[in-house]
Amino acid sequence: MRERPTPLLTFPELPARAVTQEFTPNYDDGKPVRLWYHNVPLYGVIFLLLAPHPSLLFVLIQHYLIVLENPLKFIVHLLVIYTLTFMMFSSLIVLVARDPGPVTFEEPQSDNNAEEVGLTEALMSPDFLTPGRFCRICWTSKPDRTHHCSFCGRCVLKMDHHCPWLGNRCIGHRTYPAFLHLLLCITLLAIYIAVLCAHALYYAFNNPYTVDQFSPVHEIGLVFAGVTFTIVIGSFFAYHLYLVSTNQTTLEHITPFLLLRYLPVLSNTDPNNHLSDPPLEHELSYRQRRMIKEAHGYIRVYDVGLRKNWTQVLGWKGPYGLMTRILCGGGSMGDGKYFPRGANVEERLARLAQELVQDK
Ligand SMILES: [Zn+2]
Numbered sequence: 001m002r003e004r005p006t007p008l009l010t011f012p013e014l015p016a017r018a019v020t021q022e023f024t025p026n027y028d029d030g031k032p033v034r035l036w037y038h039n040v041p042l043y044g045v046i047f048l049l050l051a052p053h054p055s056l057l058f059v060l061i062q063h064y065l066i067v068l069e070n071p072l073k074f075i076v077h078l079l080v081i082y083t084l085t086f087m088m089f090s091s092l093i094v095l096v097a098r099d100p101g102p103v104t105f106e107e108p109q110s111d112n113n114a115e116e117v118g119l120t121e122a123l124m125s126p127d128f129l130t131p132g133r134f135c136r137i138c139w140t141s142k143p144d145r146t147h148h149c150s151f152c153g154r155c156v157l158k159m160d161h162h163c164p165w166l167g168n169r170c171i172g173h174r175t176y177p178a179f180l181h182l183l184l185c186i187t188l189l190a191i192y193i194a195v196l197c198a199h200a201l202y203y204a205f206n207n208p209y210t211v212d213q214f215s216p217v218h219e220i221g222l223v224f225a226g227v228t229f230t231i232v233i234g235s236f237f238a239y240h241l242y243l244v245s246t247n248q249t250t251l252e253h254i255t256p257f258l259l260l261r262y263l264p265v266l267s268n269t270d271p272n273n274h275l276s277d278p279p280l281e282h283e284l285s286y287r288q289r290r291m292i293k294e295a296h297g298y299i300r301v302y303d304v305g306l307r308k309n310w311t312q313v314l315g316w317k318g319p320y321g322l323m324t325r326i327l328c329g330g331g332s333m334g335d336g337k338y339f340p341r342g343a344n345v346e347e348r349l350a351r352l353a354q355e356l357v358q359d360k
C-alpha cells in the first residue's frame with residue numbers, strides 16, 4: 001500500500017481555531033447571514049422617525065386650520081414636512097437595501113502561454129505580505145481604504161463605519177452619500193418642526209382662550225423632540241461635514257495607526273531597530289506612538305482640496321445625477337478602489353518614516 005505523500009506546503013503556525021467551523025465568516029453566497037434581531041435597532045429608528053407625525057398633524061390641523069383658518073400655510077408646511085420625510089426614508093431605503101461596497105475578486109489576466117501562478121508565488125506576492133493589503137478572511141486583496149468588518153464578516157470598499165442603528169450594516173463607498181443625506185434630512189426636519197411648534201406654542205401662550213387644551217402639550221413634546229434630534233443628529237452631521245471636507249472616513253479619523261500602512265520602505269540601518277516594514281502598532285515605543293498620533297493630525301493621505309474632496313463624495317454623472325442626490329443621496333463617484341493622494345503626502349510620509357527609524 002502506497003504511503004500518503006507529504007504536503008508541499010504546510011502551515012504549522014496557523015492557529016487551529018482559524019480553520020474550525022465556528023470562526024469561518026458568516027457567508028451565504030458572499031452575503032453575511034442576517035438574523036431577525038440584527039434589525040431591531042433599525043425598527044427602533046423607523047419608530048422614532050414616525051412617532052412625532054400624529055402629534056405633528058394634530059398641531060398643524062389645530063393651529064393652521066381651526067385657530068388661524070389659513071389653509072394655504074397648512075398646505076405649505078405639510079408639503080415641506082412630507083417632502084423631507086420622503087427624502088429621509090428614500091435614503092434610509094438606499095442604506096438598508098444597497099450593498100455598501102463589495103470587494104469583487106479580480107481574476108488575474110491570463111493567456112494560455114503564461115505559466116500558472118502557484119500557491120507559493122501567490123503567498124509571496126507583495127499584496128499578501130504587506131499588512132493591510134490582503135484580507136486573510138475573505139481571501140482577497142484589499143484596495144485602498146477597504147476594511148474588513150468583523151461583524152459583517154466581509155470587506156467593504158471605503159468603509160466608513162459599521163452602523164448598528166441601521167440594522168447592523170456597514171456604511172461604505174456605495175452608501176456614504178445616502179448616509180449624509182439621511183443625517184441632513186433628519187436635522188432639517190427636526191429644526192423645521194422645532195421652529196414651527198415653538199411658534200405655535202408662543203401663539204398659544206399669548207392667546208390662551210382661542211386654542212384647545214391639548215395642542216400646547218403636543219407642541220411642548222414636539223419642540224423637545226425637535227431640539228433633541230437637532231443637537232444629536234445635527235452634531236453628528238457636522239462631524240461628517242468635517243470628514244468629507246478633509247477626505248477622511250470615520251475609521252481613518254479615529255485610528256491614527258492606519259497611517260503606518262502608507263509609510264514608504266524604512267531605511268533601517270540601525271541593528272537595534274526592530275521595526276517591521278511597514279511597522280506594526282505593537283512594535284512602537286511610547287515616543288513613536290506619540291509621533292504617529294501627532295502626524296495623524298496633519299497628514300491626511302487622501303485630502304486633495306476642499307472642492308475635489310466634495311466632488312469625490314457627492315459628484316454626480318448624467319442629467320439625473322443631481323436629482324438622485326437630492327432625493328436619495330445615491331453613491332459616491334468612481335469604483336471605490338483607487339483614490340488620488342494629496343500633494344506633499346508622500347514627502348511627509350517619507351519624513352515621518354525617517355523620524356520613526358531614528359527615534360526609538
Ligand atoms: Zn475581508
Ligand SMILES: [Zn+2]
Pocket residue numbers: 149150151152153161162163168169170
Ligand atoms: Zn459591518
